Amino acid sequence: MLENSIGPVPLQAYLIVAAFLFCTGVWGLINSRNAVRVLMSIELMLNAVNINLMSFSSYIDGSIIRGQVFSIFVITVAAAEAAVGLAILLSLYRNRVTIDMESFNLLKW
Amino acid sequence: MNIAYSTELICFLILSAVIVSGSLAVVLLENIVYSAFLLGGVFMAVAGLYLLLNASFVAAAQILVYVGAVNVLILFAIMLVNKKEKLKPIKGLKTRKLISGGVCGGLLILLLRVSITTKWNLPGPTSIGEEATERIGEHLFTDYLLPFELASILLLMAMIGAIVLARRDISISTGDINDFKNKKSLINKKIPLLSENSLK
Numbered sequence: 001m002l003e004n005s006i007g008p009v010p011l012q013a014y015l016i017v018a019a020f021l022f023c024t025g026v027w028g029l030i031n032s033r034n035a036v037r038v039l040m041s042i043e044l045m046l047n048a049v050n051i052n053l054m055s056f057s058s059y060i061d062g063s064i065i066r067g068q069v070f071s072i073f074v075i076t077v078a079a080a081e082a083a084v085g086l087a088i089l090l091s092l093y094r095n096r097v098t099i100d101m102e103s104f105n106l107l108k109w
Numbered sequence: 110m111n112i113a114y115s116t117e118l119i120c121f122l123i124l125s126a127v128i129v130s131g132s133l134a135v136v137l138l139e140n141i142v143y144s145a146f147l148l149g150g151v152f153m154a155v156a157g158l159y160l161l162l163n164a165s166f167v168a169a170a171q172i173l174v175y176v177g178a179v180n181v182l183i184l185f186a187i188m189l190v191n192k193k194e195k196l197k198p199i200k201g202l203k204t205r206k207l208i209s210g211g212v213c214g215g216l217l218i219l220l221l222r223v224s225i226t227t228k229w230n231l232p233g234p235t236s237i238g239e240e241a242t243e244r245i246g247e248h249l250f251t252d253y254l255l256p257f258e259l260a261s262i263l264l265l266m267a268m269i270g271a272i273v274l275a276r277r278d279i280s281i282s283t284g285d286i287n288d289f290k291n292k293k294s295l296i297n298k299k300i301p302l303l304s305e306n307s308l309k
Contacts, residue, residue: 008114009121009161011231015224017125017158021132021151023217028136030209033196036141036187040148043179044132047155050171058162058234065241068167069248075167075174076260080267082179086186087274093190100196 014055022048035092035099039085046078121161127154141187149180163234166242 021044028041050071057067093099131151135144152175159168237244249257 008118011229012224013121013125014158014162016221017128019217019220019224020129022220023213024129024132024136026216027209027213030213031206032136034141036183036190037136037144039186040135040144040183043148043175044135044151047152047175051155051158054159054162054164054167058164059231060229062232062235063237063240063244065164065237065244066248068164068241068245069253071167072170072245072249073253073256073260075170076264079174079178080263082182083267083271084274086182087271089186090189090275097192098194099190099192100194102197102199 011055011059014051018048018051018055021045021051033101035089035101035104036086038101039082039089042085043078043082046074046081050074117161120157124154124157124161127151128158141191142184145180145183145187148183149176152176152180163236163238164241165239166245 025041025043025045025048028044029038032038032041053067053071053074057065057071061067089099092104096103128151131147131154134147135151138144138147152171156168156171156176159165159171
């Protein structure tokens, strides 16, 4: 528990920050009407996951640091996702001349 | 409590305050340009947390990839699609925000409860220091070799896909571009961002 940890910052503090970041990202993902802000919220959520991976890697995994390798893969996938997402956004803007998320309802039944 | 402990604690508190307030501002601010710049600040603060966790290589990768690439890409996208448009008011937007806020708050409470009440079997943080980069390299080329190669293929596919998706339909003839004598010719042509048939 807390007294076992060597540093002054317990593992729980990192987890709390990551949980807050993740929930902010989820709220923004649901409620944003600007399509660029939706992509920003996804980036926030991915960063929260990365904080979790890094803190567990440092506190539990010892010197094997598998969590750091995983977070590097997450960073890679996030970069690819941002590029493709913004390209989709640009072509949507060319076709619809708006970036309001409420107007992209072509697939709604 | 010696000075190293208190310094680390103060750094953690400042970084987490920046992360929490910055992420709220990214989601809540009206102006999207401010949101984009604050997002860069949040990414920098997350990189600071990685430094506190003895992971200098991932902190550098975070700054290079997120602040240097993703954030700049988002800023360019904002510049390309920045049109002041009046959003149509929707019925029940307030209730939707309240309900989703309740759901997200519940999720937050659940996550906090799990992370606080679980008895983590902690050996404690290991200060691996400069060795971390070597370990990551060993992992990438031994037991995580296949995901590493797949990541390179993924990046290639994302690059080609982004080019294909964002390509303009109008083609500019190379004669116009190589026309050095009258350099103004490309500017005078006024090639629009939106193609002609998409506006109809």
